[in-house]
Amino acid sequence: xxxxxxxxxVLVNQxxxxxxxxxxxxxxxxxxxxxxxxxxxxxGLYLQLHAYMLRVAIPYGTFNSRQMHRLAHIARKYxxxxxxFTTRQNIQYNWPKLEQVPDILRELAEVEMHAIQTSxxxxxxxxxxxxxxxxxxxxxxxxxxxxxxxQWSSLHPEFSYLPRKFKIAVTGAKNDRAAIKLHDIGLRLxxxxxxxxxxxxxxxxxLGRTPMIGRKTRNFLxxxxxxxxxxxxxxxxxxxxxxxxxxxxRIKILLHETKLEKLTRLIEQEWQKIKDGDLSLSASEIAxxxxxxxxxxxxxx
Amino acid sequence: xxxxxxxxxELCIGKVIYLNxxxxxxxxxxxxxxxxxxxxxIDISNITNxxxxxxxVIGIYTISVRQNGxxxxxxxxxxxxxxxxxxxxxxxxxxxxxx
Numbered sequence: 001x002x003x004x005x006x007x008x009x010v011l012v013n014q015x016x017x018x019x020x021x022x023x024x025x026x027x028x029x030x031x032x033x034x035x036x037x038x039x040x041x042x043x044g045l046y047l048q049l050h051a052y053m054l055r056v057a058i059p060y061g062t063f064n065s066r067q068m069h070r071l072a073h074i075a076r077k078y079x080x081x082x083x084x085f086t087t088r089q090n091i092q093y094n095w096p097k098l099e100q101v102p103d104i105l106r107e108l109a110e111v112e113m114h115a116i117q118t119s120x121x122x123x124x125x126x127x128x129x130x131x132x133x134x135x136x137x138x139x140x141x142x143x144x145x146x147x148x149x150x151q152w153s154s155l156h157p158e159f160s161y162l163p164r165k166f167k168i169a170v171t172g173a174k175n176d177r178a179a180i181k182l183h184d185i186g187l188r189l190x191x192x193x194x195x196x197x198x199x200x201x202x203x204x205x206x207l208g209r210t211p212m213i214g215r216k217t218r219n220f221l222x223x224x225x226x227x228x229x230x231x232x233x234x235x236x237x238x239x240x241x242x243x244x245x246x247x248x249x250r251i252k253i254l255l256h257e258t259k260l261e262k263l264t265r266l267i268e269q270e271w272q273k274i275k276d277g278d279l280s281l282s283a284s285e286i287a288x289x290x291x292x293x294x295x296x297x298x299x300x301x
Numbered sequence: 302x303x304x305x306x307x308x309x310x311e312l313c314i315g316k317v318i319y320l321n322x323x324x325x326x327x328x329x330x331x332x333x334x335x336x337x338x339x340x341x342x343i344d345i346s347n348i349t350n351x352x353x354x355x356x357x358v359i360g361i362y363t364i365s366v367r368q369n370g371x372x373x374x375x376x377x378x379x380x381x382x383x384x385x386x387x388x389x390x391x392x393x394x395x396x397x398x399x400x
Contacts, residue, residue, distance in 0.1 A: 027312070029356040047360065049383050050394050051315040080393070095395075097314045 044115030204255030
């Protein structure tokens with residue numbers, strides 16, 4: 001499974017220290033709630049109907065026993081002894097105390113977990129097939145591609161203030177257990193007639209108050225083009241997605257209003273400009289990520 | 302205009318709270334002060350502007366309620382649930398105690 005590299009460790013620990021200071025300043029009155037709210041949301045901390053809620057990302061729904069133990073420990077020590085595993089492969093703690101949230105985040109960081117980008121108008125935790133890596137019907141394990149997406153989308157400066165939240169799901173199987181057509185971008189691994197590995201790409205799915213099924217924008221996208229094509233989708237959405245009404249701001253509404261043909265054309269035009277640039281994935285890069293998944297004793301949910 | 306109650310969430314733990322007649326925050330709706338704006342001629346925004354200076358609360362707003370004997374009942378379903386705690390099981394939320 002994935003392991004943090006030096007960038008992940010530095011990034012998560014820096015964010016932890018920043019948030020610790022922000023919570024202290026909020027509790028002392030130095031920061032108002034208006035100033036603090038966007039900061040806590042960047043760290044997955046909501047104020048819900050009855051109490052605070054902290055959402056922790058579990059990338060593509062995979063964790064090891066050490067991480068599972070730590071999640072349980074956090075539930076016992078800082079919450080009411082339980083957490084809520086969500087359909088999008090996060091865990092939510094429903095009764096954390098504000099002053100203890102930095103301690104929770106520190107405990108998570110120690111086992112390479114965090115709550116960054118679990119709320120706000122950014123790219124959220126990438127979800128996958130709960131049976132990924134072990135499913136009999138999968139063309140290939142989707143988790144390495146989820147990990148590549150995680151690395152690309154974490155604190156991506158261009159996509160930190162999107163019109164609305166943005167969710168991505170990847171499956172490697174025909175039987176869609178990741179609900180890819182209910183995501184802003186859904187990717188399905190497949191092989192073309194030449195036996196090459198690639199993706200079927202769906203855009204504009206979603207649930208909520210306006211449920212919509214995603215539409216296919218590409219029948220086959222080579223794996224090397226995965227990031228550049230998604231970057232093109234995000235750029236178009238970032239540029240022309242509505243920002244005046246949060247209920248009309250998801251990409252599903254943009255697709256509905258713009259129509260599939262035009263949106264697909266805009267994405268393709270943008271993609272042509274960047275497809276052979278830095279985001280092009282080499283076979284060796286993909287192979288290196290695949291290597292870290294050659295490990296058993298993981299938990300999926 | 303229906304009776305009004307001032308509500309917020311406690312900063313440290315996010316608990317639902319209501320303002321009582323002594324301008325003290327309590328977590329029990331029945332102890333809250335219900336303002337009859339029409340009768341009392343009170344500008345409730347003056348009160349909220351004053352209590353908002355208290356740094357220990359967040360998200361102050363008013364809710365409409367009706368009185369049934371000694372019982373205060375929020376008019377909206379959302380606020381009824383908010384006052385009673387999670388609907389999953391009654392003991393899953395914070396148990397009401399005066400702060």
